[in-house]
Amino acid sequence: MIAPLPSLSPRVDALVAHFERVQAERMQGIPLLNRDLHVEAVDFVWGTPLPEDGRELVAEGVLITPWFMSLLRLPAQAQPHGNRVGRSAVRDFGSERFDxxxxxxxxIGYHETCALFSPMGGFSTQALARETARAALALTRPAPVAAAEPVPARRAFFLGRSTAGVRS
Structure with missing residues (x-):
């Protein structure tokens, strides 16, 4: 029996709280801060483990802040940096690979980011930033496969499709 996946909420909540603190403590008065936006974690799921950490689960999603938007990979447990800060690595993210x-x-420990937007001046609302984040994720995550509905024979004829095995 396969063990259930742990909840993402504690790690993702810690990520959001961390960047809210960064905004409050370090970003005040910085001109590139978009005051129409706030920190938000978008559609995080369990993704591909870090190769050097074996089977350690990694949460993957998009982090929106008022100063950047990035794909983000966050190990399930806080980890030391392991001399990896600032180093680039190609990682699987959904069905794609990114630096x-x-x-x-x-x-929050060690994590990895891949910039999508910075600064965030082009976003007039949080909803637009969230929609953009979800569109980026949709490009990386395979869509669920839906069963195709049979096309009635008369309609198939007019659409130029085969009617083999389909009754009208």
Whole structure:
């Protein structure tokens, strides 16, 4: 029997709280801050483990902040930086591969980012930023396969499709 996956919420909540603190403590007065946006983690799921960490689960999604939007990979447990900060590594992300840069903060541990947008001045609303994040994720994650509905024979004839095995 396969063990159930742990909840993503504690790690993703810690990620959001960390970047909210960064905004409040380090980003005040910085001109590139888009005041129409706030920190948000978008559609995080369990993804491909880090090769050097074996089978360690990694949460993958998009992080929106008022100063950047990035694909982000966050190990399930806070990890030391392991001299990987600033290093680039090609990682699987959904069905694609991207260059990620290692980062570390004591509050969340080691994580990896791949920039999508910075600065965020082109986004007039949080909803637009979220829609853009979801569109980026849709390009990397395979869509669920849906069973095709049979086309009635008369309609298939007019659409130029084969009617083999289909009754009208």
């Amino acid at each position: 990620f840069i290692g980062a570390h903060d004591p509050a």
